[in-house]
Amino acid sequence: MSAVLPLTIAVYLVAMLALGVAAYRFTDNFKDYILGGRQLGRWVTALSAGASDMSGWLMLGLPGAVYLYGLNQIWIAIGLVAGALFNWRFIARRLRRYTEAAGDALTLPDYFENRFDDRSRVLRVASAFVILIFFTIYTSAGLVSGAILFEQVFGLDYHWALAIGAVSILGYTAIGGFLGVCWTDTVQGVMMFFALLIVPAVAMSAMGGLALATGSAVDAGPAGVLDAFHDVSLVGAISLMAWGLGYFGQPHILARFMAIRDERSIPGAQLIGMTWMVLALYGAVATGLAGIGYFAAAPLSNPETVFLALSQALFSPAVAGVLLAAVLAAVMSTVSSQLLVSSSVIAEDFWKRLFRPRAEAPELLKVGRGSVVLISAAAILLALDRDSTVLSLVAYAWAGFGAAFGPVVILSLFWGRMTRNGALAGMIAGAVTVIVWKQLSGGIFDLYEILPGFVAGMAAIVAVSLAGRQPPAVVRAAHDFVAH
Template identity: 50%
Template sequence: MFGYDPTIITFTIYIIGMLLIGVLAYRYTSNLSDYILGGRSLGGFVTGMSAGASDMSGWLLMGLPGAVYAAGLVEAWIAIGLTIGAYLNWYFVAGRLRVFTESHDNALTLPEYFQARFSSKQGNNNHKMLKVVAASIILFFFTIYCSSGVVAGARLFENLFGTPYQTALWYGALATIIYTFIGGFLAVSWTDTVQATLMVLALIITPVMVLFAIGGIDDFSQVLAAAGNDLGKNFTDMWTGTSLIGLFSLSAWGLGYFGQPHILARFMAAENVRSLTSARRIGISWMIFCLLGAVGVGFFGIAYFYTNPELATVVNNNREQIFIELARHLFNPWIAGVLLSAILAAVMSTLSCQLLISSSAITEDFYRGFIRPKASDKELVWLGRLMVLAIAVIAIAIAQNPESQVLKLVEHAWAGFGSSFGPLVLFSLFWQRTNANGAMAGMITGALVVSFWNRVIPDSGIYEMIPGFILSSLAIVLVSLLTKQPENDILENYQTADRQYKANI
């Protein structure tokens, strides 16, 4: 069908390699803890790299470069906000969450942690509804998030192989589904480490080659100025074309980190608190290089396609294809195949983790929590695998619209998690007065505000994350203070976990 195209061969080798890792991880997956959190055995390097790869989905190589290509450096505020938010998340949340989840009934998922954190044996209050609401939010927003990964993969296969968009959806998702189905969390984390390495190399090499192709920094500056004059834009001004509210909205992406289940799962799976220090350094360094590279791809790409308008048709029709087009035009097919595998890597790394977290929400939080509390580990692992398939099919169905934009889908899901879970994670770790009523109010408020903000106030210009995060935080504080304070055993459990964390840093 595809002949002996070097790009096809490279892709095939890459996908086979990922599947082999899944098969290897299968041998180490014997129970639900292994399948969901890898038995809490990840070292610093794997934790840092896999947290980065699961965070930076296809939007890193498609959405962000496309946004910079269209508007210039003003879109770099997204990268700045994300870097600050990620660092604060690593510094303040990672270690505490690792200790608190293990201390509170060895919670394997975020919904399970919320239930354990706010339940009292003394008062005979287990607050199962906290788990139900949290798991429902995860399923809702992750299905949207998963669809963004499916769209990114479909764009790649559609562009490279000329396959129809509807067929490309399945090609882009199939490999990810298979190795997540087989190997669970260990497969996802091991492949994330490989994929994170591929992503950062691609994002360093590509903008450098674009700059060389233009003729160097001096020629680039002249061409960029000419492009700006012709198009009526100032691509170098980070303040142009947007208001203070707009800049704040772009930067506010960083708030989302505190509530992303697929990233927080990496903290929960770390071997110990001390390993998170090296993981933070590795993860943040990786992130900075990737974001700089992604911005560089879009920024230098402006000048490249301005001087080569005959090559710009695809990009002008869909700006999110800019990385794909640059790789195809600047590199020979073998190297282009390796670089374009980075897009597949970004899609696979995030999509696999999201499928796994969504699967665990059903398996651990619904099935074992309510339907079969005494289900065997083998039964739960296989149910988790089946749920991976089911959720993937739903995500593919959502992604059927060929006009879908990766960045828009990610933007909404990111805000949903950031507002629903972010404030609650922070308050659960740092404010012992938080109670179950406040936790419930915060989650529901955050989810509702994000879901309806743009429908109620469509022209506000404010990223829904901002009102969602603020109102969720207020709901937690006000409802906690207006209702009964937590029982003594809840306070004692909090204080015990707090002491354990401080003893291990």
């Protein structure tokens, strides 16, 4: 294998660390570390949100699913686009306003506590535990994905590949904080965007154009390869589209809304973010279709390597190295965001609120950076075994966040009658429903667990809130102020 490939990846990793060091100069206090001082511009906000959202699924999972099954896999993309659009349109502006009004909340647990004037701190502790559990598992899965990429493409030992990827991500996250993560996410988002447009275009051109490439996919692919409705039931389509509900409860995405410079920047960021998302999803689907025809003579043993295989087959080692770095970028952007949110929870929601109420900014900054190291260590331990059962839990981590936090976020922003007990009940009902539903199968239980979890969370919030007393006057007044 040409030495140019690993050299290109090495240059990329060094460049990401350099961005983290540069961001360090702009990180003077804990608010800078957690939310970049709420000074993100529209471009950085939009591209960072997109890159931290999609992860390796966009580069490996979706193209692989289309390669294996055809266009009946696009329902998940449709659901994600709808969910992201509603998130930008209805949640971003009010969340940015409310988190600043509610005691300048820096984290989601911080917002929940301040929003409901919860002096018992039960909301903060419950939501912080949900974040730490799911994100440690999520981070572990991301590290495994990156390690497998290094192992398969460069022939490295799995554990060495794991160590290299973990140290790289740990470096710019711990050093640069939120700005470091967002700046690197911006670069990574651009890389992912162009890679997903270039690879399928070149592949189809190599096969003689769109018409011939499509014909090859029909000849070599599964039955109904170009039919979005082939072998898809109503329950199946709804189940796939239900992924879009997850956006309302993902802490690492919502943090971008909290950090944008001002509300006036949100419409521009929405336009940039949604354009990026739609075109990137198109590229991912096109990559899967192009791979069907291109590898018709020698089908891939692992469908999820279709982007990697096309990159190496179509381009020189130097260009292929850049394209493969985009895959690594997709993994790194999400893992770094998860690490940062988890470290902020430890520093802000546990250390400061429960153990050291008088902790000053320099101390919190050190705790935040140290937490990145601790969480990374826990994730690495889980990731040491590629076949660890922890990876099976990641399938519903998105559903867990979406069902536990999504209804709470939506109703807390738009319903003044919501109470603290209602928020707690919704959080618990959503999370428990997801976990239980996942264990069942057949009939209605084939629905993606986020949908029943989301409905259960909403119902619990409304029922418990209406059954209890009105929220305190100060809580209602704060909600009315933000609403108007």
